[in-house]
Amino acid sequence: MSLLSDRQKDELHRAMLSYLQAAGMTESFASLAREADMLDFDPSDPKDKYSGLLEKKWTSVIRLQKKIMDLESQKAALQAELASPTRATASTSSNAPFIPRAPPRHTLQSHRAPITRVAFHPTWTVLASASEDASVKIWDWESGDFERTVKGHTKAVTDVDFDPKGNAMATCSTDLTIKIWDPANDYKNTKTLHGHDHSVSSVRFMPTGEQLISASRDKTIRVWEVATGYCIKTVSGHSDWVREVVPSMDGRWLVSASNDQTARVWDLASGETKAELRGHEHVVECAVFAPIASYPAIRELSGLPATAAGDRAKAPGAFVATGSRDKVIRLWDAISGQCLRVLSGHDNWVRALVFHPSGKHLLSASDDKTLRIWDLTNGRCIKTIDAHGHFVTCLAWGRALLGAAEASDGKANGSQEPRRINVIATGSVDQTVKIWTP
Numbered sequence: 001m002s003l004l005s006d007r008q009k010d011e012l013h014r015a016m017l018s019y020l021q022a023a024g025m026t027e028s029f030a031s032l033a034r035e036a037d038m039l040d041f042d043p044s045d046p047k048d049k050y051s052g053l054l055e056k057k058w059t060s061v062i063r064l065q066k067k068i069m070d071l072e073s074q075k076a077a078l079q080a081e082l083a084s085p086t087r088a089t090a091s092t093s094s095n096a097p098f099i100p101r102a103p104p105r106h107t108l109q110s111h112r113a114p115i116t117r118v119a120f121h122p123t124w125t126v127l128a129s130a131s132e133d134a135s136v137k138i139w140d141w142e143s144g145d146f147e148r149t150v151k152g153h154t155k156a157v158t159d160v161d162f163d164p165k166g167n168a169m170a171t172c173s174t175d176l177t178i179k180i181w182d183p184a185n186d187y188k189n190t191k192t193l194h195g196h197d198h199s200v201s202s203v204r205f206m207p208t209g210e211q212l213i214s215a216s217r218d219k220t221i222r223v224w225e226v227a228t229g230y231c232i233k234t235v236s237g238h239s240d241w242v243r244e245v246v247p248s249m250d251g252r253w254l255v256s257a258s259n260d261q262t263a264r265v266w267d268l269a270s271g272e273t274k275a276e277l278r279g280h281e282h283v284v285e286c287a288v289f290a291p292i293a294s295y296p297a298i299r300e301l302s303g304l305p306a307t308a309a310g311d312r313a314k315a316p317g318a319f320v321a322t323g324s325r326d327k328v329i330r331l332w333d334a335i336s337g338q339c340l341r342v343l344s345g346h347d348n349w350v351r352a353l354v355f356h357p358s359g360k361h362l363l364s365a366s367d368d369k370t371l372r373i374w375d376l377t378n379g380r381c382i383k384t385i386d387a388h389g390h391f392v393t394c395l396a397w398g399r400a401l402l403g404a405a406e407a408s409d410g411k412a413n414g415s416q417e418p419r420r421i422n423v424i425a426t427g428s429v430d431q432t433v434k435i436w437t438p
Contacts, residue, residue, distance in 0.1 A: 018043035100436035106144035115427030120398030163209035172200035215242035248317035275337035282325035293359030297376035302340035323350030352395035388428035
């Protein structure tokens with residue numbers, strides 16, 4: 001019994017015929033065309049989609065085989081590390097947190113308009129970049145290779161996100177739609193969601209991956225069921241364009257940023273505003289929940305007692321960071337709505353924020369063309385990187401496990417063990433994406 005469908009067989013035969021003709025194997029070409037009943041197939045057109053397809057698929061298979069072999073060696077090394085009685089000493093030999101450094105590991109160029117958002121795949125060494133050129137581009141950030149362009153939107157793509165398992169990718173656009181794509185099937189568009197009445201500016205998967213949340217210039221936040229594509233809830237409260245919406249790690253809370261100069265914390269179950277964060281003097285561009293690991297540093301910075309606000313202060317959603325066009329970052333108590341600290345230093349709009357997994361630092365990107373790292377224990381900017389030649393519009397954090405022969409500078413590190421690294425991506429109006437590693 002064949003593993004291929006009739007359509008797959010047909011495509012394979014056409015790709016083989018195209019290859020045979022290009023290789024000058026006329027007798028083999030004629031024989032296969034006859035046996036496959038494709039005597040009318042003409043692969044001579046260089047624009048034909050089967051031209052070079054077999055070679056592309058073959059090189060992709062080789063790359064995947066290499067990655068599988070690397071993953072198998074990494075798995076074996078990790079199992080050996082877990083079995084070692086000295087693993088605790090080895091794993092804690094360096095307590096220094098990862099801080100990105102210049103120059104960037106890669107500068108990725110292919111977009112024809114400003115980059116609006118970047119997102120890492122949760123398991124593959126894949127990065128997706130969205131752009132005002134109406135496309136999403138897929139990159140292998142480890143090698144810096146461009147992999148494909150994903151097209152479907154008719155206007156600027158404003159956000160991109162992968163679900164927690166990497167089984168789906170979501171995008172949204174100023175064309176008023178949200179699209180869901182299948183990364184395992186050549187990023188085929190599986191659903192298009194309609195419902196917003198204006199540009200859709202933000203889309204995120206919920207932690208379970210079963211729902212999506214979106215924000216729009218129509219002043220609303222919508223909740224969507226991924227399986228059906230249905231909008232199951234509309235949340236209203238902002239008086240102007242909602243720029244971004246992000247869920248807490250447990251999916252119970254949402255935080256949104258708006259042109260009305262406020263951020264809001266929402267109870268997803270009821271759709272009610274639980275805290276309105278007022279203090280910025282301009283559009284709030286971005287908002288993000290602090291991870292639990294950062295709570296001790298934020299409490300130390302703000303002078304809050306360790307047991308403040310009860311049980312919720314120990315769970316996801318207790319603290320929020322916001323960035324604004326007023327050039328400052330604000331840290332908030334998401335329970336009381338109190339502003340705990342203002343971080344000043346950027347010379348232009350603050351466009352994106354990411355907390356360091358260690359909980360000790362906050363990273364920010366700005367229209368002043370820089371990437372800044374803030375120490376959460378004292379509120380000081382400890383490092384400024386001149387990241388791009390134009391406004392830095394977006395920032396994302398990823399983690400990966402590289403093979404034994406690879407170091408951050410691409411040279412052999414002499415170790416027989418895989419190396420776990422953190423990775424950061426930034427995107428800019430200069431139409432480039434940059435990859436930053438230790």
